[in-house]
Amino acid sequence: MKVLGLMRSVLSRAGLLVTLVVSLAAVGLVHAQQAQSGQAGGGEDAGLHVLPVRGNISMIVGAGANLAVSVGEEGVLLVDTGTGENADKVIELIRKLAPNKRLRYIINTNADPDHTGGNLKLGAIAQTVGGGNAGAGRTAIIAHENVLNRMSAPSGRESPTPSEAWPSDTYFGKGKKKELYLNDESIIIENGPAAHTDGDSTVYFRKSDVLVTGDVFTTVTYPVFDINRGGSINGYIDALNRIIDITVPKDKQEGGTYVIPGHGRLCDEADVVFDRDMATILRDRFANWIKQGWTLQQVKAANPVLDYDLRYGATSGPWTTDQFVEAVYADLSRTLAPAKAPAAGRTPASRTRPTTR
Numbered sequence: 001m002k003v004l005g006l007m008r009s010v011l012s013r014a015g016l017l018v019t020l021v022v023s024l025a026a027v028g029l030v031h032a033q034q035a036q037s038g039q040a041g042g043g044e045d046a047g048l049h050v051l052p053v054r055g056n057i058s059m060i061v062g063a064g065a066n067l068a069v070s071v072g073e074e075g076v077l078l079v080d081t082g083t084g085e086n087a088d089k090v091i092e093l094i095r096k097l098a099p100n101k102r103l104r105y106i107i108n109t110n111a112d113p114d115h116t117g118g119n120l121k122l123g124a125i126a127q128t129v130g131g132g133n134a135g136a137g138r139t140a141i142i143a144h145e146n147v148l149n150r151m152s153a154p155s156g157r158e159s160p161t162p163s164e165a166w167p168s169d170t171y172f173g174k175g176k177k178k179e180l181y182l183n184d185e186s187i188i189i190e191n192g193p194a195a196h197t198d199g200d201s202t203v204y205f206r207k208s209d210v211l212v213t214g215d216v217f218t219t220v221t222y223p224v225f226d227i228n229r230g231g232s233i234n235g236y237i238d239a240l241n242r243i244i245d246i247t248v249p250k251d252k253q254e255g256g257t258y259v260i261p262g263h264g265r266l267c268d269e270a271d272v273v274f275d276r277d278m279a280t281i282l283r284d285r286f287a288n289w290i291k292q293g294w295t296l297q298q299v300k301a302a303n304p305v306l307d308y309d310l311r312y313g314a315t316s317g318p319w320t321t322d323q324f325v326e327a328v329y330a331d332l333s334r335t336l337a338p339a340k341a342p343a344a345g346r347t348p349a350s351r352t353r354p355t356t357r
């Protein structure tokens with residue numbers, strides 16, 4: 001048992017080292033991108049930051065969720081609209097990025113207010129961005145039908161958002177796709193495995209080779225999933241595996257396809273692999289304990305995510321470590337029944353350190 005404990009401790013330290021190395025590499029990637037954005041004319045704008053990623057695609061940071069924008073001959077496509085209070089800043093920025101171009105499409109990756117809050121104002125600028133009558137009417141807002149279901153309400157009930165902010169062009173069905181072609185580029189909108197919710201879309205710009213994930217993948221917190229809206233930890237892992245299917249690394253697993261997460265910095269496939277491995281390890285750890293009949297209190301007492309807290313942990317903000325732990329426990333408890341009662345003397349209360357350290 002002592003040897004095992006030592007091995008665990010060494011393994012855990014190795015894990016921490018990997019985390020540090022990956023974090024340092026990430027800082028390098030962001031710095032390289034920032035340098036590139038300076039050269040390419042990006043930078044601060046009214047509190048928003050524009051990061052030219054590749055080809056037609058730029059990333060807009062600071063409006064709530066990360067936004068992605070395609071600017072080209074045919075016009076502008078915007079993935080997500082940020083929070084309502086940032087909408088004017090986003091409009092100002094788009095007018096600067098693409099003067100005299102029409103905002104042709106908005107895509108919502110999920111229904112959350114930090115992704116759809118700007119729909120109302122941004123959906124109305126189609127006719128004014130281009131000037132004249134180039135874009136009469138509202139901009140098409142594309143999303144999976146479950147986004148529309150959450151933003152609207154059955155007739156007779158008050159809807160959570162005004163109808164002008166709702167998606168106007170939905171696609172439906174689990175795992176289905178919608179295709180677009182704009183600015184000389186194929187764009188594939190896909191409802192992958194239900195991860196964050198069952199209405200998430202990823203958006204792949206095929207020529208620029210940039211994948212926008214929405215909250216199916218984020219780098220700043222533990223996986224964010226809502227079990228009341230179809231999300232699950234297993235769906236999150238499946239969705240990341242789907243992203244890993246699409247992305248192609250350039251060299252030694254670095255570079256290649258760029259990945260714009262719902263929140264956090266610009267990534268590549270290696271970052272998604274790290275996140276997938278973290279989610280898988282934690283899922284298996286929780287599943288093992290739930291099968292042994294551990295209560296949520298017992299799981300919490302075992303510091304279940306201590307080895308990842310340095311990178312993903314939070315005690316405040318929209319998605320805390322506690323919320324994540326409770327969500328994983330509730331999610332897996334729905335399907336995993338305890339195989340047998342915990343054996344005497346091996347109850348978690350008797351342990352002073354979590355099994356994984």
Ligand SMILES: [Zn+2]
Binds near residue numbers: 215
């Ligand atoms: Zn979000």
